[in-house]
Amino acid sequence: MELDNLKDAWKGHTIKDAADSNDKILSMLQKKSQRPIARMKRNLLWELIAVIVLYSASIVYYVIADKGKYWGVALLLFVVGLLFVFYYFRKNKLLKEMECVACEVKSNLQRQVSTLEKYVRFYFIAGTILTPLSYFTAGLIVLYESPGIIMDTRFYSWFIGGGIVLTIIVYFLNIWYVNRLYGQHVKNLKGLLRQMDETTETISTS
Amino acid sequence: MLHKVCNVYCHSAQDRQDMFQEIIIQLWKAYPRFRGDSKFSTWLYRIALNTAISDLRKQQRRVKTIYSEDAPMNISAEEMDKEKEEQLQQLYKAIADLGEIEKAIVMLYLEDKSYEEMEEILGINQNNLRVKMNRVKEKLRKLTKAVEYGVG
Secondary structure (H helix, E strand, O other): OOOHHHHHHHHHOOEOOHHHOHHHHHHHHHOOOOOHHHHHHHHHHHHHHHHHHHHHHHHHHHHHHHHHOOHHHHHHHHHHHHHHHHHHHHHHHHHHHOOOOOOOHHHHHHHHHHHHHHHHHHHHHHHHHHHHHHHHHHHHHHHHHOHHHHHOHHHHHHHHHHHHHHHHHHHHHHHHHHHHHHHHHHHHHHHHHHHHHHHHHHHHHO | OHHHHHHHHOOOHHHHHHHHHHHHHHHHHHHHHOOOOOOHHHHHHHHHHHHHHOOHHHHHHHHHOOOOOOOOOOEOOOOOOHHHHHHHHHHHHHHHOOOHHHHHHHHHHHOOOOHHHHHHHHOOOHHHHHHHHHHHHHHHHHHHHHHHOOOO
């Protein structure tokens, strides 16, 4: 079968589909995109909302509690909350940059690979730092609320030891999790780019 | 044209419908930014192919999908003789065995796009496209023979 002989048949054939009616297309436009990037954006928004609600409620509680006695805790939570907000905005910015569907296919794939790698790096570093940071912030809050503990050296050794163990666990857990979430995706994207470059390599080596 | 992209990249009716919907959504979102720097058809193909190619979640599922004999695609035979229709069915089956990028190249070739326009859509330079096209033609020749004689 020769490809050139099939050009007319290919161009002549139409595909019957019930999805062509205006109503059907309008209903499609009402639906949300199920592409991985669109879903990542939606998940990120929900995470951001959850963090804002939880941190705002905690901050308000500590500002009001005991007529503002714990305002320092509220300030600490505010700073950590700000870091989380920065983390979400940065991730959102990377997600927005990740795709250009109207660009050439190759440049879109290159853009996806490089931005996704940046995203994964940021996700990994931030994830590894933010969890111990939250842990030690929680510890400071406990110290602030229970000044009697300050003299207890056993508390410090358990607290710091626990923090170190947590950091190590979070580090390895993040490596596994990030790889599970995005490892295969990055590998597939690179595979597609390799498919595009195959001929280039052949020409330059021949 | 959008249906042809869906048929080339998806083998089950559900996947085809999902992909069609996804392409429509992407076109709708991208249209306000269309400034006419390229031909409308180039812009349309870019969006359709970018959506189809980079939807890796679906691709993983597609790999596991066995291409069934009656799967394709409601091809209208109104103005087409039976022989041509069978050839098209064979062609679709053979295309299913190609890589994602090769599928795009074959599709554009069959749509009679010039190498210049293919370069604008895919971002692969014309010399490379010619080399790749020759390889794909050879591959399709073998694949369609295999389908014809029930090999593979």
